[in-house]
Amino acid sequence: MPDRGDHRAPARRAANVRLRAGIAPRGCAPLARSRTLYCAPPVLELIDLRKTHGRTLALDGVSLRVGAGEIVGLLGPNGAGKSTLVSITAGLLPADHGEVRLDLPGGRGGSPRDPAVRRQIGLAPQALALYDELSGAENLRFFAGLHGCAGQQLRVRVDAALEFVGLSERREDRVKTYSGGMARRLNLAAALVHDPALLLLDEPTVGVDPQSRAHLLDNIEQLRAQGKAVLYTTHYMEEAQRICDRVAIIDHGQLLAVDRLDSLLASHAGKPQLVVEFPDGRETVETDDPLASLNALAKDRAPLGFRVERPTLEQVFLQLTGRSLRE
16 A cells, blocks of 8 residues: 555546545536535646645645636635645646646636646736736736737727726726725736636735725626636635635645535534523533524523524634634
């Protein structure tokens, strides 16, 4: 029997990782807040990725699939391997081992190291990739041109991207005059202006006000409705719970779990807890039916109050990694 350090065939190792992570069968992706599967074509496939930086193992056998019309959240503390994974997926960094493949309509696709394939990827990095001395429209014209857009197509795509993120009225203003939230929205527009099939969004709401965050999250949900595949890294549990169809938890370069939110909560965070206050003390019970449990507890005595404490993604993360997401 081979030890953990052997180099098994990528397909075999990837199959084992997918089974452990609970990823759906090929061509199917789990629907958020549902126990059914919808069969969507996979746009992105990561197979047994490994990467070292010097003596540091950044990625250790990571396999993941993102389907069309699906948002997969990637959660992990600093140094977990998120940025390395995004860089390899975008074709900016080679993997030491494994494969990244985009499967595109019409039989097109391949490795993002191929410039023609890379044009189907939109990257919104955590560090704003914008030119402060250019206007919003000039930034988008520049980035769209890099992806081969020209003429009428370029004008249409720039106008559509600015309208999509709500910056049409500020299109001719220099980026250095934008608020932090506006700059984040333009950063998203720069990632999608060339109409890619796959979007890599690395902490797209970091440092913005609540109103801008809500606007960005609405935008990302609209991208899912348009059939885009989205890989979304974040430190914000509430964002992952709101918009992600599946959540992947990564730590020390390994994917510890990949599943729908409800399945992650059921597997790693336990049942909801009903906490009831009585004149003579407090009672806490785990239950799948808080109302029935409350009625049973209150049958012979009147409660002073009660609350339901539901499992959270933070509890799942702590259970799997033993530390806080922000450590």
